[in-house]
Amino acid sequence: MAEAVARLMGSEQAILFYITVFVRSPGTGARTPWHQDQKSWSAAGNDACSVWMSLDKVPRETALQFVRGSHRWKTDYARPAFFSTRYEGDDRTEQSAFPDIEAHREDYEILAWDMDPGDCLVFHGMTAHGGSGNLPAGLGRRSVSVQWLGDDARFRILPGDDDDPHISEEILRYGVKPGDPVVCDICPVVWRRT
Numbered sequence: 001m002a003e004a005v006a007r008l009m010g011s012e013q014a015i016l017f018y019i020t021v022f023v024r025s026p027g028t029g030a031r032t033p034w035h036q037d038q039k040s041w042s043a044a045g046n047d048a049c050s051v052w053m054s055l056d057k058v059p060r061e062t063a064l065q066f067v068r069g070s071h072r073w074k075t076d077y078a079r080p081a082f083f084s085t086r087y088e089g090d091d092r093t094e095q096s097a098f099p100d101i102e103a104h105r106e107d108y109e110i111l112a113w114d115m116d117p118g119d120c121l122v123f124h125g126m127t128a129h130g131g132s133g134n135l136p137a138g139l140g141r142r143s144v145s146v147q148w149l150g151d152d153a154r155f156r157i158l159p160g161d162d163d164d165p166h167i168s169e170e171i172l173r174y175g176v177k178p179g180d181p182v183v184c185d186i187c188p189v190v191w192r193r194t
């Protein structure tokens with residue numbers, strides 16, 4: 001996977017940033033809100049991607065969906081509220097509100113695929129995606145999402161609640177400073193072009 005993503009990013013190296021596991025029990029109706037992964041990453045750069053793999057069969061109707069070309073959007077959209085709560089005084093009005101893709105699906109080119117266990121989707125860190133879930137009765141889903149960084153990705157500190165997962169403090173403890181490549185014991189270079 002490391003070599004594949006490095007080549008797809010056009011990078012000399014692939015740095016393992018973190019791994020997420022999603023477990024939806026059968027009948028889960030909660031859909032994943034539309035979002036751009038990198039808006040909650042304590043790393044920014046064009047060389048950054050996620051690899052999403054399901055361990056179960058994924059029918060297209062409940063698959064993770066993507067807005068084609070959204071990684072090139074020029075607007076800096078706010079991170080939509082995910083599983084977090086906005087608190088009083090949490091004022092981030094400088095960013096435009098994330099578009100309501102679900103209510104205006106016809107305005108976007110939305111892509112999704114049937115997938116077999118082990119199939120992988122690789123997408124840019126800024127590609128808008130969501131809409132998955134809403135599983136029919138009896139069907140569960142276990143998926144793994146692996147976040148990768150490449151040559152130009154740099155460490156940054158995000159406001160508390162946006163840093164999700166909350167790993168910046170840990171990365172700081174490993175000596176990485178804002179503006180540095182995010183390379184340390186917990187974010188290793190897994191593949192390097194020789």
Ligand SMILES: O=C(O)CCC(=O)C(=O)O
Pocket residue numbers: 020022032037050052064129130132133143145
């Ligand atoms: O599996 C899902 O529904 C969410 C996946 C996701 O948003 C991600 O991997 O970034």
